[in-house]
Amino acid sequence: MQRQVGLEGVSAGYANRAVLEQLTLHIPAFTTTAVVGPNGSGKSTLLGVIAGVIRATAGEVEHRTAGRVAFVTQRSKAVDVLPLTVRDAVAMGRWGRRGLWRRLSRRDWEVVETSMGRLGIASLAHRQLGELSGGQRQRALIAQGLAQEADLLLLDEPTTGLDATAQRLIADVLAEVTEEGVTVVQATHDLGVARSAGHLLLLQEGRLWGEGDPREVLTDDVIDAVWRLPRRV
Numbered sequence: 001m002q003r004q005v006g007l008e009g010v011s012a013g014y015a016n017r018a019v020l021e022q023l024t025l026h027i028p029a030f031t032t033t034a035v036v037g038p039n040g041s042g043k044s045t046l047l048g049v050i051a052g053v054i055r056a057t058a059g060e061v062e063h064r065t066a067g068r069v070a071f072v073t074q075r076s077k078a079v080d081v082l083p084l085t086v087r088d089a090v091a092m093g094r095w096g097r098r099g100l101w102r103r104l105s106r107r108d109w110e111v112v113e114t115s116m117g118r119l120g121i122a123s124l125a126h127r128q129l130g131e132l133s134g135g136q137r138q139r140a141l142i143a144q145g146l147a148q149e150a151d152l153l154l155l156d157e158p159t160t161g162l163d164a165t166a167q168r169l170i171a172d173v174l175a176e177v178t179e180e181g182v183t184v185v186q187a188t189h190d191l192g193v194a195r196s197a198g199h200l201l202l203l204q205e206g207r208l209w210g211e212g213d214p215r216e217v218l219t220d221d222v223i224d225a226v227w228r229l230p231r232r233v
């Protein structure tokens with residue numbers, strides 16, 4: 001099994017808050033890794049560290065190749081306030097290759113159309129991003145991630161809030177891209193999605209509780225222990 005990313009003793013967090021503590025883990029190449037854990041356990045922070053947008057305060061983050069990394073996060077509100085059509089937003093996924101001021105090539109536009117088609121949003125191409133439903137917006141942001149043609153695709157809760165059909169569509173698309181040689185990492189609260197991943201990282205309070213085959217890591221006892229109800233005082 002090839003490693004796409006390896007973390008060795010990584011700690012990271014925000015200005016006044018240490019979040020991840022001493023994480024040693026790996027992301028295998030060409031498969032899907034699910035990152036699970038309760039609210040606030042550090043899943044998004046871990047994706048940020050892997051994406052390179054959050055700097056580790058200790059330890060090493062090693063990437064197998066210097067390939068492209070795409071990071072799809074639902075938190076970005078910036079795109080909503082810009083007067084962007086869905087096609088424009090997906091086309092932004094090509095800027096990293098093309099540069100901000102260069103015209104997109106015919107091939108760039110082909111990738112944009114293919115990415116929208118794969119997410120089933122071709123018919124929304126002319127709609128303003130800010131006026132989409134939550135699920136449509138989410139699919140547009142994932143299409144933007146696909147349009148980057150990255151080697152490593154990081155997704156923060158890509159299927160949260162989506163209907164069953166859209167969830168299935170995204171699961172199928174992610175399975176397809178891994179077969180095409182992309183490594184996918186997704187943070188999720190859906191333990192069904194996590195169980196069908198190739199690799200699992202289970203976080204609790206910024207520490208790694210378990211790593212490996214999801215069916216081996218996610219036992220009933222582990223689920224009870226990690227997602228125990230907080231005491232109400």
Ligand SMILES: Nc1ncnc2c1ncn2[C@@H]1O[C@H](COP(=O)(O)OP(=O)(O)OP(=O)(O)O)[C@@H](O)[C@H]1O
Pocket residue numbers: 014015017019037038039040041042043044045046187
């Ligand atoms: N920008 C920020 N500044 C300061 N603290 C932050 C910031 N973002 C997250 N945190 C804190 O870091 C911790 C981990 O948050 P993170 O978003 O990584 O968790 P998560 O597992 O993705 O949570 P959720 O399942 O709720 O999305 C939390 O305690 C959170 O309050």
